[in-house]
Amino acid sequence: MRVGIPRGLLFYRYFPLWESFFEGLGVEVVLSSPTTERTLQEGSRLLPGDLCLPIKIFFGHTIEIKEKVDFLFIPRYIRIEPETYMCPKLMGLPDMVRAVLPHLPPLIDLSFRCKAQVKESERSFYLEVGKVFTRNKDQVEGVYQKAKLREDRFRQILQMGFSFEEAIHLSRTELPPPNQKKIGMEGVGVIGRPYYLHDPFIRTSMVKEVEKRGYPLLTPECWSERGIKTDEKSLRKRIYWSFGKEMVETAIRLSESKTVQGIILLSSFGCGQDSFNVEMIRHLIKKRIPLLSLTFDEHLSQMSFSTRIEAFLELVQRKEAKR
Amino acid sequence: MKLTVPYLGLLHKAYKPVLEKIGVQMVLPPPPTKRTLDLGTKYSPEFACLPFKVTLGSMIEALELGADTIFMPGGWGPCRFGYFDVIQELILKELGYHFVMGSANNPDVLSDMIKMMQSISGLHFKTQLYRLFFFILLRLSFLDWVSRRYFHSKPYEANPGESDRIYKTAIEMIERSLSLKELVSAALKISSSFRKMKRTKSFTPIRVGIVGELFTVIEPSGNMEIDRILLKRGVEIYKSIWLSDYLNDRFHFNPFRRNQHRIAERYAHPFLRCHVGGESTESIGKTVLFARKGLDGVIHVFPFTCMPELVAQTILTKVQKVFDLPILTLIFDEHTASGGVEMRVEAFLDLLERRKKG
Numbered sequence: 001m002r003v004g005i006p007r008g009l010l011f012y013r014y015f016p017l018w019e020s021f022f023e024g025l026g027v028e029v030v031l032s033s034p035t036t037e038r039t040l041q042e043g044s045r046l047l048p049g050d051l052c053l054p055i056k057i058f059f060g061h062t063i064e065i066k067e068k069v070d071f072l073f074i075p076r077y078i079r080i081e082p083e084t085y086m087c088p089k090l091m092g093l094p095d096m097v098r099a100v101l102p103h104l105p106p107l108i109d110l111s112f113r114c115k116a117q118v119k120e121s122e123r124s125f126y127l128e129v130g131k132v133f134t135r136n137k138d139q140v141e142g143v144y145q146k147a148k149l150r151e152d153r154f155r156q157i158l159q160m161g162f163s164f165e166e167a168i169h170l171s172r173t174e175l176p177p178p179n180q181k182k183i184g185m186e187g188v189g190v191i192g193r194p195y196y197l198h199d200p201f202i203r204t205s206m207v208k209e210v211e212k213r214g215y216p217l218l219t220p221e222c223w224s225e226r227g228i229k230t231d232e233k234s235l236r237k238r239i240y241w242s243f244g245k246e247m248v249e250t251a252i253r254l255s256e257s258k259t260v261q262g263i264i265l266l267s268s269f270g271c272g273q274d275s276f277n278v279e280m281i282r283h284l285i286k287k288r289i290p291l292l293s294l295t296f297d298e299h300l301s302q303m304s305f306s307t308r309i310e311a312f313l314e315l316v317q318r319k320e321a322k323r
Numbered sequence: 324m325k326l327t328v329p330y331l332g333l334l335h336k337a338y339k340p341v342l343e344k345i346g347v348q349m350v351l352p353p354p355p356t357k358r359t360l361d362l363g364t365k366y367s368p369e370f371a372c373l374p375f376k377v378t379l380g381s382m383i384e385a386l387e388l389g390a391d392t393i394f395m396p397g398g399w400g401p402c403r404f405g406y407f408d409v410i411q412e413l414i415l416k417e418l419g420y421h422f423v424m425g426s427a428n429n430p431d432v433l434s435d436m437i438k439m440m441q442s443i444s445g446l447h448f449k450t451q452l453y454r455l456f457f458f459i460l461l462r463l464s465f466l467d468w469v470s471r472r473y474f475h476s477k478p479y480e481a482n483p484g485e486s487d488r489i490y491k492t493a494i495e496m497i498e499r500s501l502s503l504k505e506l507v508s509a510a511l512k513i514s515s516s517f518r519k520m521k522r523t524k525s526f527t528p529i530r531v532g533i534v535g536e537l538f539t540v541i542e543p544s545g546n547m548e549i550d551r552i553l554l555k556r557g558v559e560i561y562k563s564i565w566l567s568d569y570l571n572d573r574f575h576f577n578p579f580r581r582n583q584h585r586i587a588e589r590y591a592h593p594f595l596r597c598h599v600g601g602e603s604t605e606s607i608g609k610t611v612l613f614a615r616k617g618l619d620g621v622i623h624v625f626p627f628t629c630m631p632e633l634v635a636q637t638i639l640t641k642v643q644k645v646f647d648l649p650i651l652t653l654i655f656d657e658h659t660a661s662g663g664v665e666m667r668v669e670a671f672l673d674l675l676e677r678r679k680k681g
Binding site: 236276279 | 368369370371372397399400401402403405406408409410412413414594595596597599600601603627628629630631633634636637638640641642652654
């Protein structure tokens, strides 16, 4: 039995959990290869042009593996924490896949709708997924608990500043994670959705530019504690998008910490939610810290980013020198 | 207090006379024009959707005319509409305007809407507030009913311009009716004048459905007056969503109208198994319904970067194949020119005509 996981969107948040869950059930996990130019081309061929880049990339990955597997795992994530929503495009993802792609294997498209009891609703979701493969409830339960441990380990390693790939690799072993932190909490913060920040195709063009100049990168996952209430911070309404909330909270946290020198906001062309998130972040951090907002699309090239990032880092440096 | 509410289809005709009668001062900006959109675009985030920009422009124009209270319903959906009031308030305050932004915290809940009505009208008694609110909703549903009658009689009229005259007087009559009794008698008169209208026999017009995002479907400034273009060509229009239906699905004030969202949900289910916010379910469900009804084509309209409708657009590519139904997608933003829209619609109608002939 083989289950296919496209390397896109929520892969970049939940993969360690998914992988050890399926492997524990004795199911072989088939992953698509990392994103390249070709993935994007394959994906955008069938889709309306106005959809955002991550969705197109996701479809490219799905096309790559759909004929090699018995099941495709494309769950419908409606809310990943209580009282928030995912992007509508993620909520309709299995339906879009079904509408656009021919010759599909059966989809595992169970809905995940997080209720007030976060742990309980996640557990029951994975028990449902497990039912597809086995009737043995106790086995699924055990496998899920193990997978959950793996995910915790993965998060800890991410918070130390290791990259996504390194964290996946390191969390595979049962050994306790390496002790020393790779980075301190200083440098330039990059804020964006996990599927922008960890996708090598989107990432390389930008991250290298920053790291080349000796600034460590901080992603939202580097920050262990959450829990800034955005509505207490002068917004009239709490934010009802999961990733939007995460981005705004991280931005506030970064702007309040003394060690972070600048923030780079990464958003996709035509992203409906980010158009508002960027506006809110701009308002909430109130020029306390230099802010660069970058928008990428299909035609992203290293050159276009490097000029702007260079100029931004110079600004950061000059501000640092003044202090 | 000088209250203003951004335009949304015929909504202003429903609430304005009623609120003015009980002494609420209203400032209505001029109907949205190019200037409105330019103003809105100038101060909006780049990828905000057209409804956001148009309503922001309308707010600025109303504030220039002396309004000091803006009402903008909020929401908690996955769609961006729930944040309109928050972001617009940020932007307008940054521009230096002084005003109060009123919004219903949760517009799907009746008690919140009543609280909102209380803050607007200044009435104290709950019964009065409920009566006021439901009366406005009823007026709106009559206005929408008149529009529907108009769309279904205009292509058949024997004397050109007759239905336009009836429509115009009908809207005025409903606008003037300030009690339930007047409203019902006006409706009876309107109904009979539509019935008496002379019709051409043995003629089947092209029938086109308009589906898509609420604002774009019903507000002429959001869709480059697509209704007018279609009516001019003698097309019978079916719309996927009406504001009164949208509200009726939530507040159930009209016992004679079925829950349209539920109908759409049933037809959309084979293609979309979860409501993804906005009017995505209506767009897909009603397209399927229109295809079953034998309509000649469907026009899918939505603003650029609208998230739920992008999902619908992707799925409609499949619906199009399954039902062999031509679908024209029109995406509106501040750069859309009316000439371009007109040309594309006319080309689409030519295609439908040719398909129909043979």
